[in-house]
Amino acid sequence: MSDIAPVWRPTVAVVGGGYGGARVAKALDDVAEVVLVEPKDAFVHNVAALRALVAPEWLPRIYFPYDNLLARGRVVRDHAVSVDSKRVVTGSGEEIAADYIVLATGSAYPFPGKADAVDxxxxxxxxxxxxxxxxxxxxxxxxxxxxxxxxxxxxxxxxxxxxxxxxxxxxxxxxxxxxxxxxxxxxxxxxxxxxxxxxxxxxxxxxxxxxxxxxxxxxxxxxxxxxxxxxxxxxxxxVTPLTGYLADDLVAALTPASFVEVTPELRVTGHDTIFALGDITTLGPPMAGHASQQSEVVAANIRALISGEGELAEYVPMGxxxxxxxxxxxxxxxxxxxxxxxxxxxxxxxxxxxxxxxxxxxxxxxxx
Structure with missing residues (x-):
């Protein structure tokens, strides 16, 4: 029997497996217990959705199952129905207590720019x-x-x-x-x-x-x-931001248009361990490239908080x-x-x- 105690790893709940959320989840998989909450059975590359409409042979090329995204963490295929600063509650009733939460649910957009089907x-x-x-x-x-x-x-x-x-x-x-x-x-x-x-x-x-x-x-x-x-x-x-699940102490960070206010470090305003990125924030127009860049800042900052080393990075919006x-x-x-x-x-x-x-x-x- 080994005398070595298991290394404690904080839980990071990532709500939304789009362009930003998937990258954050993968980037933190080696230092945290990552739980990715996403209702779809596959990531959808919406950048190519219009091409797939006129050329359906593209469809298999733009849907990516989540099976191989995480080596240690897990993917919960469900909607988040309530998220506060301590936990994520899914549609099935599962409660995921988390040390860090990343809000990355993106936005709704009319078909064919995005499909609303989860299957x-x-x-x-x-x-x-x-x-x-x-x-x-x-x-x-x-x-x-x-x-x-x-x-x-x-x-x-x-x-x-x-x-x-x-x-x-x-x-x-x-x-x-x-x-x-x-x-x-x-x-x-x-x-x-x-x-x-x-x-x-x-x-x-x-x-x-x-x-x-x-x-x-x-x-x-x-x-x-x-x-x-x-x-x-x-x-x-x-474009409609998907933020209706925010509850309790996170509601105050919403604007009248239901976008999330964030700090330069991409923390939700008023919260040190809750981050937000992508279309749901007030940082600019909805673009996959912006979410991808913001995911690097969020992942780096959570790693810094976990390790206790280094300064937090700030996101600098590009022109x-x-x-x-x-x-x-x-x-x-x-x-x-x-x-x-x-x-x-x-x-x-x-x-x-x-x-x-x-x-x-x-x-x-x-x-x-």
Missing amino acids: TDAAHARYRASHEALAQAGRVLLLGAGPVGLELAGEIKAVWPDKHVTIADMADDILAGPFKPELRAELRRQLDALGVELLLGSPLREAPPTAPGTAGTFTVTTGAGSEVTADIWYRCYG PAIAVPLGPKGGAGEFPGQDGVVPGSVVADVKGRHMLVDPLVELFGVTR
Whole structure:
């Protein structure tokens, strides 16, 4: 019988297994008892979801089971229904007491930007059904001229160049946000070359009568009186932070819009051992790249607290950054520290062709 006492390891509960949560869980697996709470049976690479809609053969490539993410920790497949500063309670009633808690539940977004199904098979079925409806549609209406609407238009045109695609938005220009006018001009130029119609500056008088992503011809009218007829439509706006589970002493950190206030160290305001990252925070626009960068700060800071060594790191938000592919070959972007507009050839190399899949293969330990 060994006289060596087991080494105590603190429990870290990570709520949400998206881009940031999965990376934090893996990074702390060697120094803590990690419990990842996630309702989905697989990580979904939402960056490539629009590509999977127009090319369903991508679907198996963008879903990654959690089986090989953690070597020591465990994954609890369930929703968190109540989280305070000491514990996580799941939908099944399991209570997970934790020394550190990481809030990484991300946001909800309309299909096809994200699928709301927690089972991979059900999500695949929805994408395939919508793909079949889209393939038969001659006219497509996209509501929202932000990154998702523009990218979806480019994906559709890359597969079906003869489809008539209209992007409608109540804003006067595309791509709201702190981006360069030159970027918007370049994206408008490419959209015009693809034959995409922009209908800006006037909201619809009524919502389309059919469900998004389903077949059914309809006509809607803008406030300015323009009529738009389409055979299918998609909603390309509406980010909602998933923070409804926060309870008791964590509720005070919520803004009126249900985002979480955090310190520069990414600790939830008013709490030393609770961290938050990604779309649920007030740190900026929802982007997978931001969550990944923030995960490094969160993991480093929890390691420092566990070891009692070193200073806590602060997250420094990067400047405006975006890459908007318009199909596998086109698009444009804006990167911090780089003058001018990032051309489509670079965007295609960074994102457009391979959709940033390869790093996830290594993260989740899968064989492709």
